[in-house]
Amino acid sequence: MNQIKNKDHKQIGQELELFFTHDIAPGAPFWLPKGMVIFKELEKYIRDLTEKAGYLETSTPIMVKSELFKRSGHWVKFGEHNMYNLMLSDEVNDLNPISYTLKPMNCPESTILYRFKTRSYKELPLRFSELGRLHRREKSGEVNGLLRVRQLTMDDAHIYCREDQIFQEVSNILDMMIAFYKNFGFEYEFRFATRPEQRAGTDAMWDKAEKDLEEVLKKKNIKAGDKKGDGAFYGPKIDMHIKDALGRDWQLATVQLDFHMPQAFDLQYVNEKGELEKPVMIHRAIFGSFERFIAILTEQYQGAFPLWLAPVQIMIMPITDKQEPHAKKLVEELKENGIRVELDNRPQTLQAKIRDSSLQKIPYLGIIGDREIKETNISIRTRAGEDLGKLEISKLIHKLREEIDKKI
Numbered sequence: 483m484n485q486i487k488n489k490d491h492k493q494i495g496q497e498l499e500l501f502f503t504h505d506i507a508p509g510a511p512f513w514l515p516k517g518m519v520i521f522k523e524l525e526k527y528i529r530d531l532t533e534k535a536g537y538l539e540t541s542t543p544i545m546v547k548s549e550l551f552k553r554s555g556h557w558v559k560f561g562e563h564n565m566y567n568l569m570l571s572d573e574v575n576d577l578n579p580i581s582y583t584l585k586p587m588n589c590p591e592s593t594i595l596y597r598f599k600t601r602s603y604k605e606l607p608l609r610f611s612e613l614g615r616l617h618r619r620e621k622s623g624e625v626n627g628l629l630r631v632r633q634l635t636m637d638d639a640h641i642y643c644r645e646d647q648i649f650q651e652v653s654n655i656l657d658m659m660i661a662f663y664k665n666f667g668f669e670y671e672f673r674f675a676t677r678p679e680q681r682a683g684t685d686a687m688w689d690k691a692e693k694d695l696e697e698v699l700k701k702k703n704i705k706a707g708d709k710k711g712d713g714a715f716y717g718p719k720i721d722m723h724i725k726d727a728l729g730r731d732w733q734l735a736t737v738q739l740d741f742h743m744p745q746a747f748d749l750q751y752v753n754e755k756g757e758l759e760k761p762v763m764i765h766r767a768i769f770g771s772f773e774r775f776i777a778i779l780t781e782q783y784q785g786a787f788p789l790w791l792a793p794v795q796i797m798i799m800p801i802t803d804k805q806e807p808h809a810k811k812l813v814e815e816l817k818e819n820g821i822r823v824e825l826d827n828r829p830q831t832l833q834a835k836i837r838d839s840s841l842q843k844i845p846y847l848g849i850i851g852d853r854e855i856k857e858t859n860i861s862i863r864t865r866a867g868e869d870l871g872k873l874e875i876s877k878l879i880h881k882l883r884e885e886i887d888k889k890i
């Protein structure tokens with residue numbers, strides 16, 4: 483592969499008006515309308531997937547008192563210097579400010595949702611999902627476009643279940659990861675990350691958690707590479723690594739088994755016999771971070787996103803002003819069918835319009851001249867310069883809808 487030809491996501495983000503970063507907020511992206519289309523499509527996709535898999539969507543505060551992260555163990559093990567902490571008073575003249583934290587992860591707050599009421603074994607597995615906005619204090623030298631940010635959006639989820647449900651839950655999550663990444667055409671592999679030096683919980687907890695994950699991998703016949711000592715501080719994990727267009731390795735999806743957090747937050751459920759038991763907590767993310775995932779997709783496709791993600795899916799071009807009223811009607815018809823369409827009615831030559839549309843990586847161009855109006859069809863070209871000939875309008879709508887719905 484010729485690497486010189488490849489642009490990085492920052493350059494593509496500027497050229498296609500998707501996103502950018504600004505000195506006013508280092509490490510936190512600004513999303514332009516076209517970038518937001520991609521973000522929202524991915525959000526919709528992951529919401530549909532999780533809803534079908536029985537997850538319940540939740541939302542928790544961005545800023546909470548630091549005491550929560552002290553109790554969870556993050557303050558010491560994750561490191562207070564890796565979070566944004568602020569000393570704030572409730573009143574202007576209050577001389578006893580309290581330490582607040584911008585959450586670097588959702589887990590501790592998820593346990594507060596769990597503790598909202600007494601839980602019964604009948605509710606388990608309880609799957610709480612959250613598209614949470616997180617802040618992490620990355621070093622300024624390491625911040626890089628959308629690949630490494632200080633503010634990120636995670637497609638997070640926490641599953642509370644009984645010990646005998648671990649296999650099924652972890653197994654379902656691994657299947658979801660595989661289906662998801664196959665759809666984008668990424669090569670992937672799994673890695674098994676075991677107990678780190680800095681950790682919470684007892685050795686017995688770790689022995690059990692590691693054994694459980696190992697068993698899932700074995701039963702599912704998944705060969706996982708080793709990431710010894712690279713587990714989360716509260717539990718071992720199975721990470722999915724993908725290879726992007728440049729052959730670079732990225733860790734995106736993860737599933738983590740945790741016996742520590744239920745202990746630290748004293749989580750309980752009432753079992754069949756009416757006795758109190760501790761649930762197990764499973765953490766999982768499929769994208770990892772939307773920002774990083776979109777950066778990788780942008781570089782992978784070099785801005786030529788598949789139709790369902792393309793900010794503009796088809797550009798309509800009347801050859802002269804004369805066909806403009808007809809072109810406008812067609813634009814309305816495409817919009818009514820849920821297709822993202824724009825009209826190029828600038829006083830430019832057709833050649834110039836075709837070139838601009840291709841540079842913007844718009845998947846399809848529809849050209850309308852007098853002959854097309856007479857024959858009630860439209861000439862279609864692809865962004866790669868392929869001439870698809872003339873299509874009747876109803877056939878064009880059917881073709882686009884089919885590609886969008888199948889996420890080709």
Ligand SMILES: [Zn+2]
Binds near residue numbers: 766
């Ligand atoms: Zn978590």
